[in-house]
Amino acid sequence: xxxxxxxxxxxxxQMGQEVILRCVPISNHLYFYWYRQILGQKVEFLVxxxxxxxxxxxxxxxxxxxxxxxxxxxxxxxxxxxxxxxxAMYFCASSETGQGGNEQFFGPGTRLTVL
Amino acid sequence: AQxxxxxxxxxxxSEAASLELGCNYSYGGTVNLFWYVQxxxxxxxxxxxxxxxxxxxxxxxxxxxxxxxxxxSFNLRKPSVQWSDTAEYFCAAKTGxxNLFFGTGTRLTVIx
Numbered sequence: 001x002x003x004x005x006x007x008x009x010x011x012x013x014q015m016g017q018e019v020i021l022r023c024v025p026i027s028n029h030l031y032f033y034w035y036r037q038i039l040g041q042k043v044e045f046l047v048x049x050x051x052x053x054x055x056x057x058x059x060x061x062x063x064x065x066x067x068x069x070x071x072x073x074x075x076x077x078x079x080x081x082x083x084x085x086x087x088a089m090y091f092c093a094s095s096e097t098g099q100g101g102n103e104q105f106f107g108p109g110t111r112l113t114v115l
Numbered sequence: 116a117q118x119x120x121x122x123x124x125x126x127x128x129s130e131a132a133s134l135e136l137g138c139n140y141s142y143g144g145t146v147n148l149f150w151y152v153q154x155x156x157x158x159x160x161x162x163x164x165x166x167x168x169x170x171x172x173x174x175x176x177x178x179x180x181x182x183x184x185x186x187x188s189f190n191l192r193k194p195s196v197q198w199s200d201t202a203e204y205f206c207a208a209k210t211g212x213x214n215l216f217f218g219t220g221t222r223l224t225v226i227x
Contacts, residue, residue, distance in 0.1 A: 003158070041219070043205065043220075056213055058214070106159035108157070
């Protein structure tokens with residue numbers, strides 16, 4: 001069964017450094033998403049991406065964040081100048097379409113620890 | 116603003132007990148509702164979803180949920196839980212936008 005994959009599973013970085021989290025969505029999916037979950041809090045939407053551009057983003061997704069689809073398979077989240085409060089689990093998801101009831105398939109997540 | 120509430124943070128049940136996990140959403144318009152499950156060490160997986168039509172939705176592994184529009188609720192139920200149902204359960208809603216709004220999750224522990 002096709003699945004969303006994410007690398008690395010755990011990333012440790014120093015405050016102020018840049019990190020890139022990588023995702024490989026399911027191959028025939030057209031919509032891609034990033035969510036994050038700070039320990040003990042809700043899973044929060046960050047951004048959605050379709051047709052090589054951002055389709056929606058939350059208030060959390062400020063200039064510190066960017067997304068890219070550098071090739072036909074990868075979908076990346078870049079976090080510049082990381083802060084302690086960026087420590088969280090970051091989930092990538094993908095869906096075939098953006099229609100209401102369409103299922104989003106989630107990856108296993110990348111745990112980001114900012115020291 | 117849209118939000119999803121799950122009032123049970125941790126539920127502990129014995130095997131064969133019945134389960135009901137509460138989920139309420141706040142949004143006045145058309146909403147799609149989902150229950151996701153995360154087994155220990157695994158991905159978030161879709162259990163079931165409500166898009167339109169019959170408000171009683173059946174999902175995988177014997178789970179079901181009922182959409183009650185007047186109560187803004189989408190509670191998850193299972194008549195008889197098993198040890199393998201031990202997991203974290205997330206209710207989520209999608210409105211006109213494409214992003215999901217999640218509740219805080221409910222951890223279910225089933226004791227053999």
